[in-house]
Amino acid sequence: MDVAIIDYYANHGKSFLHKAKAFWKIIFTALIIASIIITNEFYLLLGIYIALVTIAIWTKLPVTKILTIAAYPAIFALIFALASWNGSWLRAGVIMLKALSAALTMVILIVTTPYPDIFNVIRPIVPKIIAEGLFVTYRSVFILLELTDDLIKGLKVRGGITRRKYINNVKNFSSGIGLLLVRGFDFSEKFYGVMNVRGYGGKISSGNTQKSISRDDVIALIIGILIFVVSLGTTIEKSLLEFSFYILVFSIIALIISSIYVQFKS
Amino acid sequence: MSHLHIPDGVLPGWLVLAGWIFTALILAFSIYRVRNTELKRKIPLIGIISALMIVCMSIPIIPVAYHINLSVVAGIILGPAVAFISIFIVDLIIAMFGHGGITVVGLNTVVVGAEAFIGFYLFQLFMALMGRDSIMWSSGLAAVISLILSTSILIGVVYVSQINPEVVIGIEEGHPTEDTQEQNIQEIPKELVKGINIKSFARTILILLGIGWILEGIITAFVIKYVSRVRPDLILSEGA
Numbered sequence: 001m002d003v004a005i006i007d008y009y010a011n012h013g014k015s016f017l018h019k020a021k022a023f024w025k026i027i028f029t030a031l032i033i034a035s036i037i038i039t040n041e042f043y044l045l046l047g048i049y050i051a052l053v054t055i056a057i058w059t060k061l062p063v064t065k066i067l068t069i070a071a072y073p074a075i076f077a078l079i080f081a082l083a084s085w086n087g088s089w090l091r092a093g094v095i096m097l098k099a100l101s102a103a104l105t106m107v108i109l110i111v112t113t114p115y116p117d118i119f120n121v122i123r124p125i126v127p128k129i130i131a132e133g134l135f136v137t138y139r140s141v142f143i144l145l146e147l148t149d150d151l152i153k154g155l156k157v158r159g160g161i162t163r164r165k166y167i168n169n170v171k172n173f174s175s176g177i178g179l180l181l182v183r184g185f186d187f188s189e190k191f192y193g194v195m196n197v198r199g200y201g202g203k204i205s206s207g208n209t210q211k212s213i214s215r216d217d218v219i220a221l222i223i224g225i226l227i228f229v230v231s232l233g234t235t236i237e238k239s240l241l242e243f244s245f246y247i248l249v250f251s252i253i254a255l256i257i258s259s260i261y262v263q264f265k266s
Numbered sequence: 267m268s269h270l271h272i273p274d275g276v277l278p279g280w281l282v283l284a285g286w287i288f289t290a291l292i293l294a295f296s297i298y299r300v301r302n303t304e305l306k307r308k309i310p311l312i313g314i315i316s317a318l319m320i321v322c323m324s325i326p327i328i329p330v331a332y333h334i335n336l337s338v339v340a341g342i343i344l345g346p347a348v349a350f351i352s353i354f355i356v357d358l359i360i361a362m363f364g365h366g367g368i369t370v371v372g373l374n375t376v377v378v379g380a381e382a383f384i385g386f387y388l389f390q391l392f393m394a395l396m397g398r399d400s401i402m403w404s405s406g407l408a409a410v411i412s413l414i415l416s417t418s419i420l421i422g423v424v425y426v427s428q429i430n431p432e433v434v435i436g437i438e439e440g441h442p443t444e445d446t447q448e449q450n451i452q453e454i455p456k457e458l459v460k461g462i463n464i465k466s467f468a469r470t471i472l473i474l475l476g477i478g479w480i481l482e483g484i485i486t487a488f489v490i491k492y493v494s495r496v497r498p499d500l501i502l503s504e505g506a
Binding site: 002003006033036037069070072073076077079080082083084085095098099102103104106107109110118127129130132133134136137138139140141143144145148170171173174175177178179180181182184185187188189191192 | 272274275276279297300308309310311313314315316317320321322339343351352354355358361362363364365366367368369424463464470471474481484485487489490492493497
């Protein structure tokens with residue numbers, strides 16, 4: 001998990017998804033995840049995954065990096081696929097594609113939306129302690145990442161992590177985590193205190209709070225609805241499944257055209 | 267990887283929903299338990315422990331998804347109620363990275379939350395039995411045992427996922443006989459036959475996670491020992 005890189009992508013991107021509001025992007029994400037969950041058709045899931053890769057290309061961010069981040073659940077899905085192996089590659093493929101596509105959908109959301117914007121959308125539906133906990137956790141991650149960097153450098157320079165001294169390494173590394181916890185807590189307590197003194201009352205200011213729906217929001221919404229309708233349609237009316245191969249071909253063509261277009265434009 | 271994050275789309279909808287309901291109930295109870303605690307003290311602790319769990323999960327110890335998760339450390343420092351809130355926050359944030367499914371945050375929180383819950387009470391028990399000088403052993407053992415038990419819960423969740431609740435509660439019109447069930451199974455194409463081989467699943471994750479439990483136990487022991495020396499007020503004082 002490259003938290004700092006993801007945060008950088010979310011705050012510095014210029015694509016239509018970056019411009020769309022968090023609320024509509026969460027609807028878009030929910031529609032795609034619902035599409036992934038309701039279908040068990042291999043070719044359709046492959047089509048959805050390729051469509052998501054195409055959307056990742058449209059974000060104009062490093063696609064390989066995004067795909068690598070989103071590939072993390074592959075190892076967990078593989079365990080489930082192996083455990084439910086019935087001699088069919090299609091079934092294993094369905095499990096893998098479901099996990100990978102859902103992860104890619106979430107990663108597309110977070111590389112195009114700053115965390116505070118997402119927290120602001122979910123804040124009204126969660127208790128205050130969770131809403132504040134989400135925000136303080138997010139802030140603390142960056143405090144800790146900085147401290148972790150210093151800690152690892154310090155450990156290496158002072159011989160705390162050396163080759164072939166595994167027990168010593170684990171001991172020093174663990175004490176380092178303890179140190180991170182203690183120092184991080186002090187930082188976090190001060191930070192929360194300062195926030196309260198400055199009038200923090202549980203609401204995080206976000207630059208993306210306009211209520212009206214923009215063109216970028218509509219585009220995101222249409223893509224989400226389109227994928228959901230296709231998935232729901234093939235789930236309700238099984239005879240439509242014969243078109244799933246054509247949907248896959250369409251996705252591949254869209255991917256190729258998008259790759260060429262984005263490459264040409266940049 | 268001392269535990270397994272369930273990805274999206276591998277478990278049936280009714281079980282996913284049950285996970286959310288169960289998590290919501292525990293969260294409601296946890297929030298009720300901490301209602302009298304000063305938020306100014308709790309929020310930074312929740313924030314830093316949750317952040318520490320996220321940062322540790324992002325450091326691969328052995329390549330390919332092996333990491334520590336510090337859920338027992340969270341349980342010991344925050345107490346079971348606050349730790350459960352912290353773990354829900356962690357699961358929600360890491361689900362956004364694709365690390366565990368977003369739809370199964372409820373179930374993942376139950377599994378990881380159980381580590382913190384069991385870890386806290388085992389730690390208290392071992393401390394009472396072996397004395398305060400045994401803080402390292404108490405925390406290490408509590409971590410290993412709670413990880414074994416939480417893995418058992420995960421295997422249980424996967425086992426339960428194969429049960430059709432409609433059949434269990436008798437919603438279907440008439441009760442299917444063995445003959446009709448056999449006939450139905452034969453009519454379904456092979457690639458669509460559902461079901462996880464629970465023995466194979468259990469064997470795979472027990473082999474994979476065994477090393478993780480020991481590693482997590484050792485790290486938990488040293489972390490708790492360090493914190494107890496430097497900031498003893500962070501351990502055993504909160505207990506919400």
